[in-house]
Amino acid sequence: xxxxxxxxxxxxxxxxxxVAGPAGAKVFEPTYFALANGLEVxxxxxxxxxxxxxxxxxxxxxxxxxxGRSGIAHFLEHLMFKxxxxxxxxEFSAIVARNGGRENAFTSQDYTGYFQTVAADxxxxxxxxxxDRMTNLALTDAQIEPERRVVLEERGSxxxxxxxxxxxxxxxxxxxxxxxxxxxxxxxxxxxxxIGRAVxxxxxxxxYAPNNAVLVVAGDVEPVRLRALAEKYYGPIPARPVxxxxxxxxxxxxxxxxxxxxxxxVSQPSWSRRWLAPSHRxxxxxxxxxxxxxxxxxxxxxxxxxxxxxxxxxxVAVSTGAWYDGDAWDLGSFGLWVxxxxxxxxxxxxxALETEVTKLLAEGVRAEEVERARQRLVDGxxxxxxxxxxxxxxxxKALVTGRSVGDVEAWPERxxxxxAEQVTAAARAILKPATSTTGVLLPAAADGQAGRGPAAPxxxxxxxx
Amino acid sequence: xxxxxxALAGLLVLALVLAAAPAGAVDIRRVVSxxxxxxxxxxxxxxxIISLELAVCGGAATDPTGKxxxxxxxxxxxxxxxGDLDSQAFQxxxxxxxxxxxxSADQDxxxxxxxxxxxxxxEAFRLLGLALASPRFDVRSVERVRAQLLTRLARNLQDxxxxxxxxxxxxxxxxxxxGRPHDGTPDTLRAITAEDLRAFVPRRFARDALIIxxxxxxxxxxxxxxxxxxxxxxxxxxxxxxxPDVAPLTDGRTHVVEHATPQSTxxxxxxxxxxxxxxxxxATVLNYILGGGSFSSRLYSEVREKRGLAYSVYSYxxxxxxxxxxxxxxxxxxxxxxxxxxVIRSVWYDVAAGGIGAEELADAKRYITGxxxxxxxxxxxxxxxxxxxxxxxxxxxxxxxxxxxVGAVSADDVAxxxxxxxxxxxxxxxxxGRPDGLK
Numbered sequence: 001x002x003x004x005x006x007x008x009x010x011x012x013x014x015x016x017x018x019v020a021g022p023a024g025a026k027v028f029e030p031t032y033f034a035l036a037n038g039l040e041v042x043x044x045x046x047x048x049x050x051x052x053x054x055x056x057x058x059x060x061x062x063x064x065x066x067x068g069r070s071g072i073a074h075f076l077e078h079l080m081f082k083x084x085x086x087x088x089x090x091e092f093s094a095i096v097a098r099n100g101g102r103e104n105a106f107t108s109q110d111y112t113g114y115f116q117t118v119a120a121d122x123x124x125x126x127x128x129x130x131x132d133r134m135t136n137l138a139l140t141d142a143q144i145e146p147e148r149r150v151v152l153e154e155r156g157s158x159x160x161x162x163x164x165x166x167x168x169x170x171x172x173x174x175x176x177x178x179x180x181x182x183x184x185x186x187x188x189x190x191x192x193x194x195i196g197r198a199v200x201x202x203x204x205x206x207x208y209a210p211n212n213a214v215l216v217v218a219g220d221v222e223p224v225r226l227r228a229l230a231e232k233y234y235g236p237i238p239a240r241p242v243x244x245x246x247x248x249x250x251x252x253x254x255x256x257x258x259x260x261x262x263x264x265x266v267s268q269p270s271w272s273r274r275w276l277a278p279s280h281r282x283x284x285x286x287x288x289x290x291x292x293x294x295x296x297x298x299x300x301x302x303x304x305x306x307x308x309x310x311x312x313x314x315x316v317a318v319s320t321g322a323w324y325d326g327d328a329w330d331l332g333s334f335g336l337w338v339x340x341x342x343x344x345x346x347x348x349x350x351x352a353l354e355t356e357v358t359k360l361l362a363e364g365v366r367a368e369e370v371e372r373a374r375q376r377l378v379d380g381x382x383x384x385x386x387x388x389x390x391x392x393x394x395x396x397k398a399l400v401t402g403r404s405v406g407d408v409e410a411w412p413e414r415x416x417x418x419x420a421e422q423v424t425a426a427a428r429a430i431l432k433p434a435t436s437t438t439g440v441l442l443p444a445a446a447d448g449q450a451g452r453g454p455a456a457p458x459x460x461x462x463x464x465x
Numbered sequence: 466x467x468x469x470x471x472a473l474a475g476l477l478v479l480a481l482v483l484a485a486a487p488a489g490a491v492d493i494r495r496v497v498s499x500x501x502x503x504x505x506x507x508x509x510x511x512x513x514i515i516s517l518e519l520a521v522c523g524g525a526a527t528d529p530t531g532k533x534x535x536x537x538x539x540x541x542x543x544x545x546x547x548g549d550l551d552s553q554a555f556q557x558x559x560x561x562x563x564x565x566x567x568x569s570a571d572q573d574x575x576x577x578x579x580x581x582x583x584x585x586x587x588e589a590f591r592l593l594g595l596a597l598a599s600p601r602f603d604v605r606s607v608e609r610v611r612a613q614l615l616t617r618l619a620r621n622l623q624d625x626x627x628x629x630x631x632x633x634x635x636x637x638x639x640x641x642x643x644g645r646p647h648d649g650t651p652d653t654l655r656a657i658t659a660e661d662l663r664a665f666v667p668r669r670f671a672r673d674a675l676i677i678x679x680x681x682x683x684x685x686x687x688x689x690x691x692x693x694x695x696x697x698x699x700x701x702x703x704x705x706x707x708x709p710d711v712a713p714l715t716d717g718r719t720h721v722v723e724h725a726t727p728q729s730t731x732x733x734x735x736x737x738x739x740x741x742x743x744x745x746x747x748a749t750v751l752n753y754i755l756g757g758g759s760f761s762s763r764l765y766s767e768v769r770e771k772r773g774l775a776y777s778v779y780s781y782x783x784x785x786x787x788x789x790x791x792x793x794x795x796x797x798x799x800x801x802x803x804x805x806x807x808v809i810r811s812v813w814y815d816v817a818a819g820g821i822g823a824e825e826l827a828d829a830k831r832y833i834t835g836x837x838x839x840x841x842x843x844x845x846x847x848x849x850x851x852x853x854x855x856x857x858x859x860x861x862x863x864x865x866x867x868x869x870x871v872g873a874v875s876a877d878d879v880a881x882x883x884x885x886x887x888x889x890x891x892x893x894x895x896x897x898g899r900p901d902g903l904k
Binding site: 046048049050051081091093094097098099100101102103117118119122145146147148149150151152153154156159160161162176219264265266267268270301302308311312315316319339341342372374375379380382383384385387388 | 625769
C-alpha cells in the first residue's frame with residue numbers, strides 16, 4: 001500500500017489500462033459535462049454500496065517542470081496536504097479520516113491526481129475540501145522542510161534501496177535524449193534538496209486551475225445531484241490562463257543505447273529493452289491499438305509467445321514478457337524483458353528472446369492469436385465495472401492525456417477492429433534495433449570489479465515489408 | 466480554537482449516524498449444497514461477474530522441517546495443469562475464457578480466488594475443482610515453478626524489508642513454525658518433491674474444511690448444485706490444524722542486521738492479542754491511534770509529519786492462529802536511524818502510559834466505523850470478507866453488528882488495553898542497513 005505515492009511506473013500504468021479497458025457496446029456509460037470555468041466533470045454511477053470516490057486530475061506532471069527543478073510536481077503533491085488559507089496543516093487528512101474516508105494522491109509525467117473514497121453522504125464534504133485546496137493552498141517554509149525530508153526518504157525507499165529501480169531510472173534517462181520524460185518523476189536527489197518555496201508556489205499558481213483539471217466521481221451518486229454540487233463548490237473558482245503543454249521533442253535516434261548496472265545487491269541478472277512508440281495522442285497514432293494487442297500476443301501472460309517459448313518450452317527463463325504504455329501525452333513506449341532461469345547464462349536467454357523477435361518481424365502474428373487477445377481485452381472491460389476506482393482511473397487518465405470519454409467508450413470496438421496485419425505492421429514499425437534502449441542488470445563480479453555487460457544489441461536485418 | 470470546537474461537535478452527530486448505519490445492502494445467505502458443502506453467498510446482479518474466495522486452515526506452518534516452502538510451492542503450482550489438461554492447456558483455457566484463478570499460502574491458511582464472467586461460470590468452477598482434485602504436478606511444471614520461487618527468494622534475500630521480516634519473525638518464534646520463513650530457503654525449496662506436493666493437497670483441501678464466500682451473478686440453487694459438482698472429488702474431511710500455542714519472544718532490544726544500503730528498514734514487535742480476545746475492538750481503536758491511521762496516527766505525526774524521518778511508518782495487529790503480535794515498521798536514512806528508533810520507542814511509552822484524549826478516541830472510532838462500508842464496493846473484496854468472517858466464527862450477522870462493537874469501545878476499555886497489552890519494555894526492534902546513532 002503506497003501512501004501519497006507516485007504513479008510513475010509506466011509499465012504498471014499500461015497494465016492498468018490494458019486490464020481496465022472497456023467492452024461490449026458500452027463501457028462505463030459515464031455522464032460528462034463541463035462547468036463554465038472550464039472544469040471537466042465525469043460521473044460514473046455504481047450503486048452497489050453507499051460509497052463514492054472523488055478523483056481530481058490536474059493536467060500537469062513532472063514533464064512540465066522547469067529545467068533543473070525535477071521533482072516539483074511530486075513535491076507539490078505532498079504539500080497539497082498541508083494547510084490552506086482557512087485550514088491548518090494536516091486538517092484535510094484529519095477531516096477525511098474522521099469521516100471514515102480513505103485518500104491518497106499520485107504524480108506521473110503527465111498528470112497529478114488526488115482522491116478520496118467516502119460514504120456517499122460525505123461526498124459534499126470532500127468536494128468542499130478539494131475545491132478549497134485547488135486555489136487556496138498556503139505554504140510556509142516550516143511545512144516544506146520536514147516534507148522535503150519525507151520526499152527524500154521516499155526516494156530512498158523507491159529508488160536508492162533497489163538496484164532494479166536505479167537501473168530503471170538510468171534506462172529512462174538514456175531512452176530520451178531531449179524530452180523531459182528522461183527525468184524521474186520523483187526528481188533527482190540534488191534537485192529535490194534545492195527546490196525552494198517560490199518555485200513550488202509558482203508551479204501551483206501556473207497549473208492548478210479549474211480549466212486545467214478533470215473531476216471524476218464514481219459510485220453511489222446521481223449525475224444531476226453531482227452537477228449541482230460541482231457548481232456549488234468548484235463553480236466559483238475562476239478560470240485562469242494556463243500555458244500550453246509543449247515539451248522539447250525527441251530528435252531521431254541514430255544509435256542503440258545500452259545501460260549496464262552491476263550491483264552487489266543483485267542476485268540474478270535480468271535484461272530489458274524498450275523503444276519509443278506512438279501513444280494514443282502522439283506519433284503514428286494508428287499503431288496504438290495494434291500495439292496494445294501486440295503486447296498481449298507477444299508477451300502478455302502464461303500463454304503468450306515469449307512465455308511459452310522461453311519459460312515453458314526452452315526452459316531458459318523464469319520470467320519474460322512485453323508491455324506497452326500508450327497513455328502518454330507525448331510519445332509512448334514499448335518494452336520487452338527477460339530474467340534467465342538459475343544456471344542459464346543471461347546471453348542465452350536474451351538470444352532466445354531475440355530469436356522470437358526475429359520470427360515475429362519475419363512472419364508476423366497469426367489471426368487466431370490476435371483473436372484470443374482481443375477477446376481477453378474486451379472481456380476485461382466487463383471486470384472494469386466491478387469496482388469504483390477503475391472507472392475513475394481510466395476515465396481521468398484518458399481525459400488528461402488528450403483523449404475523450406468517447407474514446408474510452410469506443411475502446412472495445414476499436415480493439416475488436418484491429419487486424420493481424422495491423423499488429424504485424426506496428427511491430428515492424430517499432431521494434432527496430434537502432435532505436436532501442438537496453439538495460440542490463442548484473443550481480444557484482446566476484447573479483448569486485450564491475451561485471452561486463454553484453455556488447456551492444458546484435459544488429460538484426462531490417463525486416464522486409 | 467472556536468472553529469475547531471464547532472467542527473468537533475458537528476462530527477459527533479455524524480459519528481452516531483454512521484455507527485447506526487449498516488454497511489449497505491449486503492444480504493448474506495448461507496447456502497448448503499445437497500451434498501453438505503457450505504458457502505456464504507451475496508447475490509449481486511449488477512454485473513455479469515462472479516467472484517469466489519475460499520480458504521482452508523493450515524498453511525506454511527504445517528510444512529515439514531527441511532521442506533519449508535512446501536505450501537508456497539503447492540499454491541504456485543496448483544494452476545499448472547490438472548486432469549487431462551497440461552500446464553499450457555490449463556492456462557489457455559483460463560485465458561481464453563477470461564477466468565482468473567489463483568492460489569496463495571500464508572502461515573495459517575491456504576487460499577484460492579476465482580473470478581469469472583457469468584457466461585463461463587460452469588467451466589470456471591470446473592477448472593477450480595479440477596485444480597484441487599487432480600492437480601498434475603508434472604515434473605517440468607514443478608521444476609519451472611521451483612526455479613521461479615528460487616529466483617524470487619534470491620532477490621528477496623537482498624531486499625532490506627524482506628531481510629528484516631525474516632530476522633524479526635525468526636527472533637519472535639525460535640523453534641516454532643511461525644519463526645520459519647513461509648517461502649523456505651534455497652535448500653528446503655530444492656528438497657521438496659512432486660510426491661510432497663501430491664500428498665499436501667488432499668490433506669488440506671477437503672470438503673468439510675472448505676470455507677467459501679461467493680459474490681455476484683448467481684443464485685443459491687445454482688450455487689448449491691455447482692458446489693457439489695466442483696468439490697465432489699475432494700476427500701470428505703481433513704486432519705485438524707493444530708499447533709502448540711506460543712507467546713512471541715520479545716527481549717525489548719534493538720538488533721542490527723548489517724546490509725549495504727543507504728536507507729535502513731526498521732521493524733518492531735511486541736506481544737499482541739488474539740482475534741477472539743474480548744478486548745479486540747478496543748485494541749483495534751488503540752492501534753489506529755498508535756500507528757494504524759494512515760495520515761493521522763501518533764507514529765505518523767511524530768516520525769513523519771513533525772520530523773520528516775520516514776516516508777512510511779505504521780503499526781498493525783497481527784493475530785495468528787496460535788499466537789499474536791503487535792507489530793510495525795518504518796524506513797529511514799542510515800544517519801537518522803538512532804533518532805527514529807528513539808522517537809518510535811517514546812511514542813510507544815506515551816501510548817502505553819495512557820493519556821488518549823477524548824477527541825483522539827472519538828476520531829479513531831469515527832474512522833473505523835465510517836470506513837467499514839468501503840470494504841463492500843467490489844465482488845472480490847466482499848467475498849474475501851465473507852471468508853474472513855467465517856474463519857473467525859463471527860456469525861453471519863457480523864457485518865451489520867460490527868460497527869456497534871467498535872462504537873461500544875470506551876475510554877476505559879482503551880486505557881485497559883494500553884495497560885494490559887502495550888509494553889514498551891518488550892518492544893523488540895530489528896534494523897537492516899548501516900544505521901548510525903544506535904546506543
